[in-house]
Amino acid sequence: MNEARSIKQNSLPDALPNFRNLGVTLRILLLSNAIALLVAVIKARGWQDFLLQMLQIIALLTPITLSSLLLLGLLQPWLYRLGYGRGVLAANVSVSGLALFVYYLGGELYQPDLDGAAYFDVLRCVSLSVAMCSLLLMYFRLRARGLSLSLEDAHLQVLRARIRPHFLFNTINAVLGIVRAEPKRAETALEDMADLFRMAMAEAQDLVLVQQEIQLSQQYIALEQLRMGDRLSVDWQVLDMPDDALIPVLLLQPLLENAVYHGIESLIEGGCIQVMLRRNGGTLQIRVGNPCPTAGGEPHLGNKIALKNIRERLSLLFDAEASYQVIRGADYYRVEITLPYVKEKRHDHNRTGFARLHR
Amino acid sequence: MTTIELALRVFIVDDETPARNRLRELLDDCNEQLPLVVVGEAANGQEALDKLAETPADVVLLDIRMPQMDGIELARHLCKLLRPPVFIFTTAYDAYAIKAFELHAIDYLLKPIRLGRLFDALSRARNAVPVQTEVLRELLPEARKHLSIHERGKIHLIPIEAVLFMRAELKYITVRTAEREYLIEESLTALEKEFATRFVRIHRNCLVAKDAIVGFERGGEEGESGWQVRLKGLDERMAISRRQQYIVKEFS
Numbered sequence: 001m002n003e004a005r006s007i008k009q010n011s012l013p014d015a016l017p018n019f020r021n022l023g024v025t026l027r028i029l030l031l032s033n034a035i036a037l038l039v040a041v042i043k044a045r046g047w048q049d050f051l052l053q054m055l056q057i058i059a060l061l062t063p064i065t066l067s068s069l070l071l072l073g074l075l076q077p078w079l080y081r082l083g084y085g086r087g088v089l090a091a092n093v094s095v096s097g098l099a100l101f102v103y104y105l106g107g108e109l110y111q112p113d114l115d116g117a118a119y120f121d122v123l124r125c126v127s128l129s130v131a132m133c134s135l136l137l138m139y140f141r142l143r144a145r146g147l148s149l150s151l152e153d154a155h156l157q158v159l160r161a162r163i164r165p166h167f168l169f170n171t172i173n174a175v176l177g178i179v180r181a182e183p184k185r186a187e188t189a190l191e192d193m194a195d196l197f198r199m200a201m202a203e204a205q206d207l208v209l210v211q212q213e214i215q216l217s218q219q220y221i222a223l224e225q226l227r228m229g230d231r232l233s234v235d236w237q238v239l240d241m242p243d244d245a246l247i248p249v250l251l252l253q254p255l256l257e258n259a260v261y262h263g264i265e266s267l268i269e270g271g272c273i274q275v276m277l278r279r280n281g282g283t284l285q286i287r288v289g290n291p292c293p294t295a296g297g298e299p300h301l302g303n304k305i306a307l308k309n310i311r312e313r314l315s316l317l318f319d320a321e322a323s324y325q326v327i328r329g330a331d332y333y334r335v336e337i338t339l340p341y342v343k344e345k346r347h348d349h350n351r352t353g354f355a356r357l358h359r
Numbered sequence: 360m361t362t363i364e365l366a367l368r369v370f371i372v373d374d375e376t377p378a379r380n381r382l383r384e385l386l387d388d389c390n391e392q393l394p395l396v397v398v399g400e401a402a403n404g405q406e407a408l409d410k411l412a413e414t415p416a417d418v419v420l421l422d423i424r425m426p427q428m429d430g431i432e433l434a435r436h437l438c439k440l441l442r443p444p445v446f447i448f449t450t451a452y453d454a455y456a457i458k459a460f461e462l463h464a465i466d467y468l469l470k471p472i473r474l475g476r477l478f479d480a481l482s483r484a485r486n487a488v489p490v491q492t493e494v495l496r497e498l499l500p501e502a503r504k505h506l507s508i509h510e511r512g513k514i515h516l517i518p519i520e521a522v523l524f525m526r527a528e529l530k531y532i533t534v535r536t537a538e539r540e541y542l543i544e545e546s547l548t549a550l551e552k553e554f555a556t557r558f559v560r561i562h563r564n565c566l567v568a569k570d571a572i573v574g575f576e577r578g579g580e581e582g583e584s585g586w587q588v589r590l591k592g593l594d595e596r597m598a599i600s601r602r603q604q605y606i607v608k609e610f611s
Binding site: 165166168169170172173174175176177178180181226227228229265266267268 | 374375376377378379380381384403424426427451452469470471472
């Protein structure tokens, strides 16, 4: 429990993007080329000239962006340690320094008419680099803010699911139904219920140990099994899962809840939910599959909201490095998630929230 | 009537075992002041129909939300029993149903169920009049999932997906599935309205399942040269009346 607390944050502070993330790298390249395109449009005098301008700008820009990305990737741990404000400053300084370096190294390529004022060239180079770098960082900050709402949302949704009358009153009724005959079991059920509520009310955090999420999911399943009895079973397959692996909080439990609520519960014979968690090299794979009624056409609205939230959080935390897939058959439903294997850093995590995506 | 009160026969329908336990315990508690006997319990609609056909009950405690068939649909089928029982519905929360129950003064219990409320409902049940099928129809806004027929003391369920066509004949309606025919006593107009998404009217007296249509043919007897419908697994061709000819275009 202590470990959980230590990686918990009150709210997500602004953080520099993870420059080692493939998605972030792609976004930076795409956006910087988009700016190049705009400049080419402004400078162009015709179609052919536009292409020429475009090629010229990209040829000059790419060495700078690529080397900057490399540098920022290398400096990443140091940048994170600085905190957001100073990190931004350091990123700007290093990028413009690098741009100047490439500019002078490029020689004639970058300065075709050497008679221009050197002082002006330096100023232009630095201000353009700073502008570009700040613009991109601002974009990442806004994007992270937009998506981090989904994290708060995840907790709200889980809380809402707990107080959904169908769950709450039926569970209380079920506990009352066993309290005379099996008082011990009733005790455990109430304890599980308290834990599930506590988790839903906990402060927003992003990553937890896989084991914690599994435990929470098992408590949830135990409560549903109390009501549904033999109709609900779960086949857990946790293969080669390291103890220090972290996954987004409330990722597995809502998936199981969907499987129960939209699958098993409407089947008269019930069914078995297949849960598979596996480490595969540098990635973690999570798969939740369940049988579902054939006739019951379109998926529920609640279902869509929960899945949308999970998608948004994966995108916030891992960008393009996480994938998410829903496979819907005639009588089964399966969600498959792949995300990078993030290790818990035992001594690093107290410092700031920035350590949270350290690999 | 008589001063000796017969024990009230109670039957429990709920898909959740602990919920049935809870009701049995509470009924046991009621037993001290109100003579009653639990004659059986069921976890789903089909089981309830089978058991109640054999052991009649005065009161059925019915959960609304169940897989396969909800409690209100089950109540509609149970109305076909020779002596329909009084229903007391149980639910954790179903805003729509609760409003309707209150409107029609039908008893319901909210889960978690309280002893006092159960006792009151049971005391009233002795003098209650069984609900009318029409009222139950209003309670359930969606279409039923099954049709039911009363045959040799038992109630049979016909899943609505299995029905190929329904044709009005004299007093009854013939319901045809791939296997056999059944006779039910309902109005074709009401059936058409209830299952509008599944069936299409091809004739004044006939509804056919849209899914079962495999083709249309020209032809007919007695000089009528209108269209006919061919249905999956049936040799019989169903005539389309002149007024309904337009559906041929809609389907092909």
